[in-house]
Structures are given as C-alpha cells and as structure tokens.
Amino acid sequence: MGQTLFSVSRSSSLRRVGLAAIAFFLFSLTLTLHRHYTFYSTSDRGLFNQIFWNSLQGRFFHTSLASVLSPDAIYGGEISTITYNYLGQHFTPATLLWLPLYALFPHGVTLIVLQVTLVTAAGLVLYALAREYLNPPVSGMIACSFYSATAVLGPTLSNFHAIAQLPLLVFSALLALEKRWWWLFFPLIVCILGVHEQAGLIVFGMGIYLILSQRYTRLGMGLCTLSIVYVLTVTNLIMPQIADDIHQQFPIEQLGPYFKTDETSVFQIIGRIIYQPWLLILEVISSPGKPLRYLLNQGLPLAFIPAVAPAAWCISGFFLLFLLLGQGLSVLAITMDSAMAVVPGLFYGAILWWSGHRNSHRLYPQPLTPRFQKIWSACMMVSILLTITTNPSQTFYFLIPDSVNPLVFVSLPQQWEHAAKIRSMIDKIPPEASVSVTQEMIPHLSERREIIQLPAVEFSDAQHDRQQVEYVVADLWGLQRYQAAFPQKRHLFYYNVVLIDTLVQQRSYGILRFENGVALLRQNAANDAQAIAAWLGYRQTLNPLIENIHQELNPTSPVS
Structure with a gap:
C-alpha cells in the first residue's frame, strides 16, 4: 500500500513538473518571439547572432557590434572594427557548444529557441537532482519554484546571453556528483568554466562546499585550485592576447573604483581584497537597500529557505559577493543575466536543507506541512507577478507603460x-x-x-x-x-x-x-x-x- 501511494505521489509530481516546464517553455518562447518580431530585441541579441554567423564562416567570435563596448572605443574614440574578437571582452568559448545546432538553422530566432530550451531543461534536471535527496512532492515544489523565479524568468525573456547555459550545466554537474558519474562531472566542470570568465567563482564555491561538508575534501580543494588558476590564466594571459584592454574591464571595472586606481592588475586586486577587505564591506553597508531587495527577490520563489541553507551561501556566495561589490551596485538587477548565475547554488542549497540532517547515521528530512506548502505556493505566485510588473527587457510593453509621468505606452x-x-x-x-x-x-x-x-x-x-x-x-x-x-x-x-x-x-x-x-x-x-x-x-x-x-x-x- 505504501509503495502504491509513493508511486501515485511520484506520478503526480512528475506530471506537475512536466506541466510547469511546458507552461514555462510556451510562455517564454511566445513572449520572446513576439518581442523579437515587433522590434523590441536589442543589440545584444544581434551581437551573439553575429558571433554565431561569423563563427560558421571560420571567423570565431568576431563581431563588429562588441567593439564599440571596449574601452578603446568608449574612451579612445575608436570606430567599430569587424575583426574585433569578443573573447577579449568576455571569455565564453562554451557558447560554441551550440554552433552545430545554429549551423542547421542559421538564424537569430534559433538563439531565442535555444535559450528558452536550455533554461526549461535546467528545471527538469533540477527535479532529478532534488529526487536524489527528497520525496516527489518537495522535489516538484523546488522545480516549480525554479520556473517561477524572477532571476530565471527575467533573463530568459531577455536577449540571448551566455549565462543561460549555467543552470543546466551546474545542475547536471551536481547530479553527476551525486551519481558519482565522474566521466560526466569533470567535462561539465570544464564547460562551466567556459561559459564566462567569472564562472570560476561558481566552481570555486562548489569546491568550498565540498571541503566544508567533508564529502569530497580533496576534490573540493582541486576545484578551488582549478578555478583560481583558470580565472587568473584567462584574465592575465589569454584575454590580453586577444584584446589589450582587458585590464580595464575585469576586474578593474568591477572592483577598481574602491582602490582608487586605474592600472591595478588582477593579482594586485586580489591582494588588496585580502589586506583591505573593509573597503569593500563598507561599500555594501553604505547602500543596504538595493542588496537587501536583491537577496529577497532571489529567495522569494523558494520561500526564503536559501537564507538558512549553508550550502547555498557556499556555492553562490562568492559570485554573489562579486555582484554586491559591483561598481555603484549597478549589477544588482534581478532581471539581468548575472542574476541567473546565482540561482543554481541557491536551489541546491535549498535541496540540501529540505533533506534535513544526519544523526546517528539516520536521515531526518524537513517536513513539508500543508500550511507551509500554501505559503510556498503563494511566494511562487508573487514572484511571477513581480516578474511581470518589472517588465523585463520591455517584454510586456503592450501591457505596462514604460513611464507613467510622462506617459509612454505603445499598444x-x-x-x-x-x-x-x-x-x-x-x-x-x-x-x-x-x-x-x-x-x-x-x-x-x-x-x-x-x-x-x-x-x-x-x-x-x-x-x-x-x-x-x-x-x-x-x-x-x-x-x-x-x-x-x-x-x-x-x-x-x-x-x-x-x-x-x-x-x-x-x-x-x-x-x-x-x-x-x-x-x-x-x-x-x-x-x-x-x-x-x-x-x-x-x-x-x-x-x-x-x-x-x-x-x-x-x-x-x-x-x-
């Protein structure tokens, strides 16, 4: 009888997650296609489309659209160049994982479908990951929370961006870790690093979690070492060979203002963070409102469970700190692509929290009471409504005025x-x-x-x-x-x-x-x-x- 009830519960949860995935896919794809065909997409989508198109011709990562964003153009008055290599601005080689698909359908719409598909698939892998620890109802709630998160919906409705790959890759790597599929885990770590030069902070957080949890101490130390070496090598050796303005972009653009310098190297920045951490801490404390709102928005779809989940802080904390210390806190927009990079660690931390704690080699999971389930569902609904009201990337321009005073509205x-x-x-x-x-x-x-x-x-x-x-x-x-x-x-x-x-x-x-x-x-x-x-x-x-x-x-x- 118990086995039958469990099977019914599992079937019901799978159906719920499947329906949520289909609804998310159709909702996101319809709105992004409509935004594109009514000319509300912007140059970022065109930038990646041009990168894919040029890469098909053998001109890998060449784009005339990114060169105007380089310091040489902004401060030096240089004109756009068609031979500019995007890897000198952001190191995203993993993007070309999807070049064979683009070769079959070489059009900008392909990237729209790809982005929505990647994020939808991430939610399904998250459900499988949660099932490694939790019963079907709680696993289903976590997967549905993912599809309702503003930090997921907002960037998905936006232009194509490299970070859209991160949730799927990180969830897959964590699932491979739980299954001990090492043949899959290590290639996925390499892919995660290749998503963005800052993705090393996510891998570093994973390593710290493995060390502190004492699950795989040596593996955790290896991941920490790999991420540090990777970030320093990419930002100091590889990217400067591609574009000589990298030192003005990463991490000086992010952290340099706190040290009142224009020429500091990555190594010097790291040294100053270690020896003068109070400069960065004071910056966050001096403007507490925006970081607090950002953290509340990140935790809302999970009913704020990540706030008390140590693993969530371990894995996402370093990337989150990097965002909190962003120049002028301008990167703390919950609908920006960078917000999506924080998501995997928060959701994995929530899974571990719900799985409970071990005592005398027995596992005591946290109970999901009917009352808390209602509260959690309400949080998800509020998160979806907040996403719509923020009008990410003007997706809902036909419903929500872009300005009330003066009134700016296009029907x-x-x-x-x-x-x-x-x-x-x-x-x-x-x-x-x-x-x-x-x-x-x-x-x-x-x-x-x-x-x-x-x-x-x-x-x-x-x-x-x-x-x-x-x-x-x-x-x-x-x-x-x-x-x-x-x-x-x-x-x-x-x-x-x-x-x-x-x-x-x-x-x-x-x-x-x-x-x-x-x-x-x-x-x-x-x-x-x-x-x-x-x-x-x-x-x-x-x-x-x-x-x-x-x-x-x-x-x-x-x-x-």
Whole structure:
C-alpha cells in the first residue's frame, strides 16, 4: 500500500513538473518571439547572432557590434572594427557548444529557441537532482519554484546571453556528483568554466562546499585550485592576447573604483581584497537597500529557505559577493543575466536543507506541512507577478507603460503596424551590404559581417581601412515616442536626426524611403522625390523638439 501511494505521489509530481516546464517553455518562447518580431530585441541579441554567423564562416567570435563596448572605443574614440574578437571582452568559448545546432538553422530566432530550451531543461534536471535527496512532492515544489523565479524568468525573456547555459550545466554537474558519474562531472566542470570568465567563482564555491561538508575534501580543494588558476590564466594571459584592454574591464571595472586606481592588475586586486577587505564591506553597508531587495527577490520563489541553507551561501556566495561589490551596485538587477548565475547554488542549497540532517547515521528530512506548502505556493505566485510588473527587457510593453509621468505606452496594433513598415524597408537591403541601424533592427540584420549601430556610419574593415556603410536605417518613430521619459533615447533621437540632416545636405547619402518615422538611406544614391518630400515635412515638425534637446546638450551653443 505504501509503495502504491509513493508511486501515485511520484506520478503526480512528475506530471506537475512536466506541466510547469511546458507552461514555462510556451510562455517564454511566445513572449520572446513576439518581442523579437515587433522590434523590441536589442543589440545584444544581434551581437551573439553575429558571433554565431561569423563563427560558421571560420571567423570565431568576431563581431563588429562588441567593439564599440571596449574601452578603446568608449574612451579612445575608436570606430567599430569587424575583426574585433569578443573573447577579449568576455571569455565564453562554451557558447560554441551550440554552433552545430545554429549551423542547421542559421538564424537569430534559433538563439531565442535555444535559450528558452536550455533554461526549461535546467528545471527538469533540477527535479532529478532534488529526487536524489527528497520525496516527489518537495522535489516538484523546488522545480516549480525554479520556473517561477524572477532571476530565471527575467533573463530568459531577455536577449540571448551566455549565462543561460549555467543552470543546466551546474545542475547536471551536481547530479553527476551525486551519481558519482565522474566521466560526466569533470567535462561539465570544464564547460562551466567556459561559459564566462567569472564562472570560476561558481566552481570555486562548489569546491568550498565540498571541503566544508567533508564529502569530497580533496576534490573540493582541486576545484578551488582549478578555478583560481583558470580565472587568473584567462584574465592575465589569454584575454590580453586577444584584446589589450582587458585590464580595464575585469576586474578593474568591477572592483577598481574602491582602490582608487586605474592600472591595478588582477593579482594586485586580489591582494588588496585580502589586506583591505573593509573597503569593500563598507561599500555594501553604505547602500543596504538595493542588496537587501536583491537577496529577497532571489529567495522569494523558494520561500526564503536559501537564507538558512549553508550550502547555498557556499556555492553562490562568492559570485554573489562579486555582484554586491559591483561598481555603484549597478549589477544588482534581478532581471539581468548575472542574476541567473546565482540561482543554481541557491536551489541546491535549498535541496540540501529540505533533506534535513544526519544523526546517528539516520536521515531526518524537513517536513513539508500543508500550511507551509500554501505559503510556498503563494511566494511562487508573487514572484511571477513581480516578474511581470518589472517588465523585463520591455517584454510586456503592450501591457505596462514604460513611464507613467510622462506617459509612454505603445499598444499592440501601433507596434505591429510600425513593425511591418520597418520590415518592408530592411527587406530591401542586400544580405552582404554593410549597414548602420538603430538598435532594435540589429538582431534582424546581424547575419552579416559589417553592421554597426547608429549614429555611427564608419567602421574599420578587414584591412583596417576606414569605410562608410552602404545603407542607413533609422527608426525615429520609436525614439521619438520614448525620448520624453528617457534621456538616452532623447539624445539618440537628436543625434540620429542631425546625422540624417548632415548626410542629406552633404549628398553622401540619398533617402530612398521615408514612412512612419523610418528612414532608409543609401550611400551615393539620389534622393527619391517622394521620400525626400516626406522627410522634409516630418523634419519641419521636429524643429522645436530638436532645438530644445540641442540646448540641453549644448547650453552655451546656438542652434545651427
């Protein structure tokens, strides 16, 4: 009878987890595809699409879209170069694990499906991992918690990012550890390290847990040593060979400001952390609100159990500390991809807490009472509602205004109509042509070598010669709608309008089409009579707004 009840319980839990996985997959895939096709994806998705596309051509990790994010471009005024290697900015070789899949379906949408699939699969592996310790009902609750977590939902609904691989890889490695599948465990550790240069902190945390728990002390010491050697080797030897600006990015960008230095090396940073830890601690204490909210959001879907789970702090604590010490605490956004890296350790720690403690070689699991199950379910629902209200990556732009005062809201019919206008224009651009576009178009045109973001129109080609793009496409309608509430959009709107004015006046580019606030220009082409008339009429209506923005940017300069 007991065995029958257990089988029924297991079947019910499996069904619940399966339904949660299907719901998560369909919910996330539908929203991310809708966001993409209505031109709300941004340059990050296009960046990875271009990396995959270039890698298929043998130009591994080359991207013209990432070079503008390097310190040489930001501080040195360097233009985009099509030979820039992304590994010099973030070391993510494990991303190419999925290149064979992309080769079968070489399109940006493939990355959307891949990301949702990876995260969905991670929840199923988590259930299998939980079953190593827990009964089916508690294991099912933990898996459902994963699918309801804002730190999982938010980054999944965002642009493609390398960290989307981490939950699946870490859960799989921990499951292999429990099964003692060493043939699988060690390759997975290598893959985890290859996800990101900072993923070594996750492996280091796993090692600390194994040492303190005394389960595999020598293995834990090995993992700690491997992670330290890996991070120092990658950031000091490998990445500087790819891009000479690495020391200005990692970890100086993250920790350097606390030490009032611009040239400190990784080794010096580590030494100062050891000898001057109070500088970092004071930074966190001085701004307690944001870290506290972040931790509450991370713990909410698990009913805050990770707060009292030592293993959770061991595994995720070092990466979490790195985030808490981020410059200005700007990385503490629960919907950012970095939040997903904290998730595996918290959930594994929750599994171990629920498994209870050993006493006289007997295991005493924590009981799941009906009352706490209701509280836990309520926490999951609140987490889902919070995810929707935070509107991650503007996914719910058609439900939630991006700004209330002033009101900025775009309805579905408006955006669908506008998206059709954009698509009709970019479809006219040849596949091999060089282009510069506003960022929402980048994911749709990134299967090419020469693409940059407006208002830039120059790039460095394969021979390092300065070139101008053949086509320019500017979505001024979108920028104009958002400029009232967002200064960055306001300034981009101004710069793009001024750029089009300049290009047309210099006759270096001609306007081929202008419709619904979207301009298509081509180098050395004559203006289409109807398009230039439409542009001049639209431009006339912008004069007061352009003058106001000009005065904001140049208060002492008259409008030209």
